[in-house]
Amino acid sequence: MKTELLIGALALATAIQVIPFGHNHVNPPVVAEPAWDSPQTQALFNRACADCHSNETVWPWYSHIAPVSWLVVHDVEEGREHFNVSAWGVQKKNEGDDAAEEVEEDEMPPLVYLPTHPEARLTPEEKARLIAGLKATFGSEKHRH
Template identity: 60%
Template sequence: MNKTKILISIIVLAILIQFIPYGKNHTNPAIISTPKWDSPRTKKLFANACADCHSFETKWPLYSKIAPISWLVYSDVQEGRDHFNVSAWGVQKRNKGDEAASEVKEGDMPMFMYPWMHKKARLSAQQRADLVAGLKATFGDK
């Protein structure tokens, strides 16, 4: 198979996968309940670095509409909401608020690739420390 046929095959495949419906639902459910934040600063830092995956206030950027990236983004948002969701606070049984501070402190959250695409999620050392302290004050700590 020559290079032209391979390139055409890749282009056709890239177009065809756009019709797979997975990852296309970008509606945000209504907010059910929210936690009582310890401060407006914690709420803002959380909104910038965490809310796209851990709330019903997800901002769906253009790249989240293009497969196969859309599949990964959708999966990450669903998993994030299932694990810890501030828009269903006190209602969703699996909320792990007491783990939030340690996840941020240890660098496990936000996910390593998220800040590359979201400038507001790039936290300075001071912002990270403030977010960790605010998460501990809001949700507790394990």
């Protein structure tokens, strides 16, 4: 019984690799970038945020294996849709003014992202610098009204 279950699980794992979703690891061209307030803000952003919020995603090995690939591609597509620094001023929806608040409230980077991307884990000082830099670069809702 255990052998049959194992064989069935391996067959299923192999079969889902051919499902045509999660294999598109294309990075569209960078068409426009924001005027960063400093190179330090840009470096912190690139380290902690750019994989999902730019067209310069680094696709790790596990992003090529279903079903994990499905989740990774979905997260990158959703991240780019809401906030993409590689299409700044070109993309209709670009919620840069929310970026600092998302980091401040520990909503970004997502906890599920950190175990496989330890470089995205910021010290309290780096986090404070990133928040200040995001506010300086993109503004905030408080300053826009």
